[in-house]
Amino acid sequence: MSAHGSVIPPSSSRNRAKDIGFRALLLSCLVASVALLALLFYDVFGDGAGSLSFDFLTKFSSAFPEKAGIQSAITGTLWLMGVCAVFIVPVGVATAIYLEEYADPNRWWNRMIEVNIQNLAAVPSIVYGILGLAFLVRGPLSLGRVVLAGGLTLGLLVLPVVIISGREAIRSVPPSIREGSMALGATQWQTIWKQVLPASIPGIATGVILALSRAIGETAPLILVGAASFVAFNPSGLDSPFTALPLQIFDWISRPQPEFKALAAAAIIVLLAILLAMNSVAIWLRNRYEQRW
Amino acid sequence: MAHDGRIQFQEELAGLEKAAMGGLDLAVVALDRALETLKHQDVELAEMLIADDDRIDGRYLEVHQGILSLLALQAPVATDLRVVAALLHIIKHVERIGDQCVNVGKLIPLDGHDPPAHPAMLENLGRMGAQARSLLVQAKQSFERRDAALARDLVRQDDEIDDLNRECFRLAIEIGDDPDRREWAMHMMLVARCVERIGDNAVDIGEQTAFVVTGLFREFEDASHPELAPQ
Amino acid sequence: MTEPRKDPEREQKRAQDKPMPRLDGAIHEHQRQEGDGAVAESAPRAKETIFELEDVGVTYAGVPAVREISFPIERYEITALIGPSGCGKSTLIRCLNRMNDLIPSAEVTGSIRYHGEDLYASGVDSVQVRQRIGMVFQKPNPFPKSIYDNIAFGPRVLGMEGDTDEIVERALKRAALWDEVKDRLKDNAFGMSGGQQQRLCIARSLATDPDVILMDEPCSALDPISTSRIEDLMMELKENYSIVIVTHNMQQAARVSEMTAFFTVELDEGEQHRTGRVVEYDKTEKIFTNPSDGRTEAYVTGKVG
Numbered sequence: 001m002s003a004h005g006s007v008i009p010p011s012s013s014r015n016r017a018k019d020i021g022f023r024a025l026l027l028s029c030l031v032a033s034v035a036l037l038a039l040l041f042y043d044v045f046g047d048g049a050g051s052l053s054f055d056f057l058t059k060f061s062s063a064f065p066e067k068a069g070i071q072s073a074i075t076g077t078l079w080l081m082g083v084c085a086v087f088i089v090p091v092g093v094a095t096a097i098y099l100e101e102y103a104d105p106n107r108w109w110n111r112m113i114e115v116n117i118q119n120l121a122a123v124p125s126i127v128y129g130i131l132g133l134a135f136l137v138r139g140p141l142s143l144g145r146v147v148l149a150g151g152l153t154l155g156l157l158v159l160p161v162v163i164i165s166g167r168e169a170i171r172s173v174p175p176s177i178r179e180g181s182m183a184l185g186a187t188q189w190q191t192i193w194k195q196v197l198p199a200s201i202p203g204i205a206t207g208v209i210l211a212l213s214r215a216i217g218e219t220a221p222l223i224l225v226g227a228a229s230f231v232a233f234n235p236s237g238l239d240s241p242f243t244a245l246p247l248q249i250f251d252w253i254s255r256p257q258p259e260f261k262a263l264a265a266a267a268i269i270v271l272l273a274i275l276l277a278m279n280s281v282a283i284w285l286r287n288r289y290e291q292r293w
Numbered sequence: 294m295a296h297d298g299r300i301q302f303q304e305e306l307a308g309l310e311k312a313a314m315g316g317l318d319l320a321v322v323a324l325d326r327a328l329e330t331l332k333h334q335d336v337e338l339a340e341m342l343i344a345d346d347d348r349i350d351g352r353y354l355e356v357h358q359g360i361l362s363l364l365a366l367q368a369p370v371a372t373d374l375r376v377v378a379a380l381l382h383i384i385k386h387v388e389r390i391g392d393q394c395v396n397v398g399k400l401i402p403l404d405g406h407d408p409p410a411h412p413a414m415l416e417n418l419g420r421m422g423a424q425a426r427s428l429l430v431q432a433k434q435s436f437e438r439r440d441a442a443l444a445r446d447l448v449r450q451d452d453e454i455d456d457l458n459r460e461c462f463r464l465a466i467e468i469g470d471d472p473d474r475r476e477w478a479m480h481m482m483l484v485a486r487c488v489e490r491i492g493d494n495a496v497d498i499g500e501q502t503a504f505v506v507t508g509l510f511r512e513f514e515d516a517s518h519p520e521l522a523p524q
Numbered sequence: 525m526t527e528p529r530k531d532p533e534r535e536q537k538r539a540q541d542k543p544m545p546r547l548d549g550a551i552h553e554h555q556r557q558e559g560d561g562a563v564a565e566s567a568p569r570a571k572e573t574i575f576e577l578e579d580v581g582v583t584y585a586g587v588p589a590v591r592e593i594s595f596p597i598e599r600y601e602i603t604a605l606i607g608p609s610g611c612g613k614s615t616l617i618r619c620l621n622r623m624n625d626l627i628p629s630a631e632v633t634g635s636i637r638y639h640g641e642d643l644y645a646s647g648v649d650s651v652q653v654r655q656r657i658g659m660v661f662q663k664p665n666p667f668p669k670s671i672y673d674n675i676a677f678g679p680r681v682l683g684m685e686g687d688t689d690e691i692v693e694r695a696l697k698r699a700a701l702w703d704e705v706k707d708r709l710k711d712n713a714f715g716m717s718g719g720q721q722q723r724l725c726i727a728r729s730l731a732t733d734p735d736v737i738l739m740d741e742p743c744s745a746l747d748p749i750s751t752s753r754i755e756d757l758m759m760e761l762k763e764n765y766s767i768v769i770v771t772h773n774m775q776q777a778a779r780v781s782e783m784t785a786f787f788t789v790e791l792d793e794g795e796q797h798r799t800g801r802v803v804e805y806d807k808t809e810k811i812f813t814n815p816s817d818g819r820t821e822a823y824v825t826g827k828v829g
Binding site for chain 2: 774775778811812813814815820821824825826827
């Protein structure tokens with residue numbers, strides 16, 4: 001019985017103070033980071049909102065700020081994302097399937113592959129740019145500074161993300177499903193194709209979208225792979241020169257005229273909007289189709 | 294990992310066995326009283342004997358209820374199950390033995406305080422009674438020790454009771470010519486029959502012992518299976 | 525024995541075109557009388573051995589899990605495998621449909637004969653084995669698909685001939701589930717209760733028209749009423765199928781099975797690991813009223829866990 005005479009004594013004031021202090025600390029960290037972001041947004045919106053217009057989206061780049069628009073940048077970005085997606089989905093998913101379903105984790109080469117993929121996800125993007133320049137633009141494939149090279153470079157950059165999230169999605173399918181399938185007489189391939197993959201598609205799709213939303217903002221590799229910044233046309237094919245939104249932004253920021261800075265801010269807003277949309281779709285996909293086992 | 298499981302259940306089962314064996318003790322006491330009553334023509338003792346049969350009946354109900362409870366709640370199997378089944382039979386036999394003692398107790402007062410006794414008959418009955426008592430004690434021992442051989446031996450001893458029973462019958466026919474003692478002799482014949490029944494019940498208890506030990510239920514020997522008698 | 529790596533394209537083609545290819549003469553096909561889900565009349569049948577195990581042992585990465593297992597399994601009966609945890613009952617039952625092939629480090633020794641043929645002979649196709657010998661697991665594992673697709677999965681991947689709707693209906697009727705789900709076949713299987721899901725899994729294994737159904741503790745995750753329903757189902761099924769059940773619940777083994785094998789796990793002399801063995805295999809009634817071995821007695825009476 002406590003001094004207060006109640007059956008269940010209240011918590012000590014020291015513990016309560018610690019509890020409150022801890023929560024206050026966490027909250028202040030959250031506020032700080034959100035405040036910084038909010039500041040950034042405010043700044044960008046302040047600079048760029050005025051330049052946003054339908055014309056802005058449909059005009060091509062120009063030396064004159066009042067005539068400049070981001071149509072070629074948007075279409076270039078879309079082409080790049082297309083090539084990237086077509087590359088990363090089959091390659092990434094197939095690798096994930098191999099590593100999860102077929103590879104014997106005790107073999108040294110499989111473990112080496114695994115370690116390497118983890119590392120590759122952390123390699124700075126400019127290294128991929130150099131890789132692309134050396135092997136895709138020049139070197140053995142000699143594609144030149146074209147959409148295909150840019151898309152593949154970005155693909156290589158984000159491939160580890162697809163592989164890792166694909167593996168997670170495949171791994172989250174419980175072994176009982178595989179066992180149940182095999183016990184009915186399905187082969188391993190049938191089990192993967194008809195049970196495991198369909199169940200992991202939401203997870204894989206989420207991973208792909210997240211990979212693409214990372215790729216969409218990469219600038220350094222594209223610079224090296226040779227996306228031109230002054231491109232006043234839409235890409236005509238895989239073998240055409242191109243530009244992309246991040247590059248356009250980079251280019252406009254580097255120009256002396258202050259009007260271009262406003263245009264850059266506007267382009268940033270567009271890029272942020274696209275990113276927000278993509279991530280929202282990813283989250284919606286995950287929430288709607290996620291399998292609760 | 295061996296551990297002594299189901300301690301509660303083991304204790305309950307042991308308790309039931311103790312109660313049943315206690316019932317057998319009560320039956321022995323009742324038999325002693327019945328023999329006393331017979332020897333001294335003690336009418337008051339006969340009344341006590343009859344009244345006390347309630348104790349044996351009570352014991353029967355107690356053990357019966359305990360067995361039902363154990364079966365329902367604990368689902369005994371294998372040896373435990375056989376023990377439970379045996380106890381159910383045994384307590385029934387105990388109750389029958391009690392009833393036979395009561396029958397003796399009812400017969401004695403019918404002839405009044407001073408019947409015309411025949412010493413040879415009384416002596417015979419005395420021997421039968423003593424033999425039956427020893428049978429009951431041995432049956433109890435055989436079950437407690439789970440000794441099948443001891444149980445089988447009961448058959449031989451019961452044969453002696455059967456011989457004495459035939460002797461009583463012969464004596465009764467002899468006395469039968471005497472009109473004064475005829476009635477008394479009939480009653481004594483019935484007493485002999487009760488004691489003989491007690492002996493049979495003791496042998497049945499022995500059969501239960503054998504069942505628990507071997508898992509096979511086999512009648513030791515009766516009139517329909519003389520070939521089963523021990524050689 | 526590891527599952528050989530299959531060529532995916534060939535596998536898919538094979539599954540799609542030919543129904544139930546013969547097993548290179550290794551395992552016979554067995555015909556079954558088809559009723560419309562009705563139970564066959566039980567004429568007295570002579571005992572027929574369907575599995576013969578001789579000196580079977582299983583090791584995982586060199587560590588023996590069970591050894592010297594030798595006993596038969598009879599047709600159209602329920603055989604129960606009981607014993608304390610870790611004695612290898614599940615390991616053994618998984619040998620009967622070659623599910624241990626899925627574990628690379630597992631090695632099976634000794635002889636397992638199914639209808640007289642060696643189950644582990646080199647020509648034998650494990651896919652065909654599993655079509656004939658189905659399995660139901662401890663935790664119900666329906667696929668995240670509709671009820672219809674769950675049942676139809678087996679027949680489809682095996683390329684079974686016949687109208688899929690009929691096959692599904694027949695399997696659900698045999699599993700005593702048809703009336704409950706016939707109006708919602710397209711619903712997701714996850715919406716069913718635990719007991720229904722397990723009956724769905726049973727129906728799923730019935731759809732491939734098997735000979736034997738293996739059950740690895742099928743009721744341990746279920747409530748008593750569902751358990752009771754599945755036990756009733758098992759009694760119905762044994763008219764047409766042979767059932768082997770692993771169970772921790774001795775009362776269940778006592779209720780449903782005709783024959784029982786009691787496993788124990790012991791540390792042999794000079795060994796590091798405890799290995800499982802069959803101590804006694806006999807009529808269930810005998811095991812529970814008068815077992816021959818003291819270890820069996822100690823286990824069934826609960827003195828030893």
